[in-house]
Amino acid sequence: MAPKKADPDPTLASALAPxxxxxxxxxxxxxxxGYALARxxxxxxxxxxESFYQGFEKRALFYDVFRHADGEQVLLVGPPPRNLxxxxxxxxxxxKGNKTSFKPKFFISQSVMIMTLKGVPKNADILDVRVDxxxxxxxxxxxxxxxxxxxxxxxxxxxxxxxxxxxxxxxxHQRFHDVDAVVLIDNxxxxxxxxxxxxxxxxxxxxEIMIISWPYIYGAIDRAVIFNPYWTHFLQIAGLALVLRRxxxxxxxxxxxxxxxxxxxxxxxxxxxxxxxxxxxxxxMNGSWVEPLPLSSNYGDHRDFIYRxxxxxKRVCHERKWLLDPRQDWVQNLAIHPYMHWIKGRPRGSxxxxxxxxxxHFKGINTNWKVKRNKITPxxxxxxxxxxxxxxxxxxxxxxx
Numbered sequence: 424m425a426p427k428k429a430d431p432d433p434t435l436a437s438a439l440a441p442x443x444x445x446x447x448x449x450x451x452x453x454x455x456x457g458y459a460l461a462r463x464x465x466x467x468x469x470x471x472x473e474s475f476y477q478g479f480e481k482r483a484l485f486y487d488v489f490r491h492a493d494g495e496q497v498l499l500v501g502p503p504p505r506n507l508x509x510x511x512x513x514x515x516x517x518x519k520g521n522k523t524s525f526k527p528k529f530f531i532s533q534s535v536m537i538m539t540l541k542g543v544p545k546n547a548d549i550l551d552v553r554v555d556x557x558x559x560x561x562x563x564x565x566x567x568x569x570x571x572x573x574x575x576x577x578x579x580x581x582x583x584x585x586x587x588x589x590x591x592x593x594x595x596h597q598r599f600h601d602v603d604a605v606v607l608i609d610n611x612x613x614x615x616x617x618x619x620x621x622x623x624x625x626x627x628x629x630x631e632i633m634i635i636s637w638p639y640i641y642g643a644i645d646r647a648v649i650f651n652p653y654w655t656h657f658l659q660i661a662g663l664a665l666v667l668r669r670x671x672x673x674x675x676x677x678x679x680x681x682x683x684x685x686x687x688x689x690x691x692x693x694x695x696x697x698x699x700x701x702x703x704x705x706x707x708m709n710g711s712w713v714e715p716l717p718l719s720s721n722y723g724d725h726r727d728f729i730y731r732x733x734x735x736x737k738r739v740c741h742e743r744k745w746l747l748d749p750r751q752d753w754v755q756n757l758a759i760h761p762y763m764h765w766i767k768g769r770p771r772g773s774x775x776x777x778x779x780x781x782x783x784h785f786k787g788i789n790t791n792w793k794v795k796r797n798k799i800t801p802x803x804x805x806x807x808x809x810x811x812x813x814x815x816x817x818x819x820x821x822x823x824x
Contacts, residue, residue, distance in 0.1 A: 444633075445567075445633045449636075463505055465505075469647040480640045484501055487500050488561045498537055502536060521547075525543055534657055534760075549562055566669055568669075573675050576670070576676065589624070592685070596685070603630045603631065608637050642655040642657050684785070685783045686782040690779045703753065705769065709740065709741065728788070730809060730810065742763075
């Protein structure tokens with residue numbers, strides 16, 4: 424069975440800036456619809472609505488297959504196998520001309536899996552996977568650690584965010600934090616192809632642009648799991664693993680920041696210079712909500728919003744974001760799994776926080792796919808005031824051409 428793939432359109436990709444922009448292919452493997460086995464959720468006996476099962480990824484085995492930065496291993500990244508672990512353990516992993524079955528080693532958390540294979544010949548370009556009556560021929564992707572070595576990388580996963588928002592997000596972080604590379608996973612946008620995202624980012628001064636198309640199930644919220652209902656967001660968490668292990672292993676830093684977020688530091692020249700002063704290369708940040716009460720500026724991006732609520736406690740966004748130096752020794756452990764708001768498995772004491780490092784979270788930069796945030800009543804408007812720090816930094820943000 425051929426892998427499920429979503430590769431770039433070569434006719435569109437040819438118009439992109441050579442040497443600067445890449446539309447990165449990937450190799451994914453899914454169980455067929457209706458197959459006898461499928462992934463089961465945690466606490467499977469608990470009642471869940473049908474909408475949960477529609478958004479639960481039950482068939483994906485791997486989202487991508489690629490070389491490790493060390494050149495000695497092949498990594499396979501996917502959702503947590505759960506009840507499919509036995510299937511993956513008894514599978515046969517080989518390459519053409521070599522009958523040896525490479526023995527897998529698993530690094531698994533609640534929401535993601537990394538599988539490693541050692542001994543795969545360096546000239547092998549296809550990994551053959553045979554599991555029961557299924558066969559997959561998976562191209563082995565290259566590792567981009569060398570291309571992004573020393574870069575200040577900005578990462579997100581996006582779906583149907585308006586292109587002016589994406590452009591402003593990248594432009595701001597390049598202008599104020601010297602970001603010089605963007606890695607963006609597109610989650611199957613229907614409003615434009617990945618090539619249009621690349622062209623949009625080429626209008627900024629970012630030097631390296633890498634776009635991956637993953638048009639797969641993002642994941643439902645699981646209200647049957649009280650303490651972590653977002654554990655099913657396999658795609659985004661696997662995306663973080665992909666970026667860390669395939670793209671940024673030698674980068675100066677990777678900033679995990681969504682399109683509706685802009686980071687800031689009150690004292691350091693940039694957020695990346697602040698990272699250099701952390702004891703173990705991990706800077707965590709709290710957020711500050713920016714309300715969806717628009718100005719009359721009509722920029723069509725983040726600059727149209729500067730209002731916050733007057734209540735200091737209500738304006739705090741408690742979902743933290745992080746900036747990581749991936750060259751740290753402790754990060755090389757494949758049992759370290761980056762999540763949206765924390766790093767799972769990190770050593771005790773490795774996280775550093777400062778009141779001077781934070782991010783603005785814009786409720787008005789929102790397509791309402793997850794939470795409806797962009798409506799304000801006249802009564803709510805009376806509880807708001809301009810954010811002076813945000814207003815000041817926007818005054819230094821030139822027009823985006």
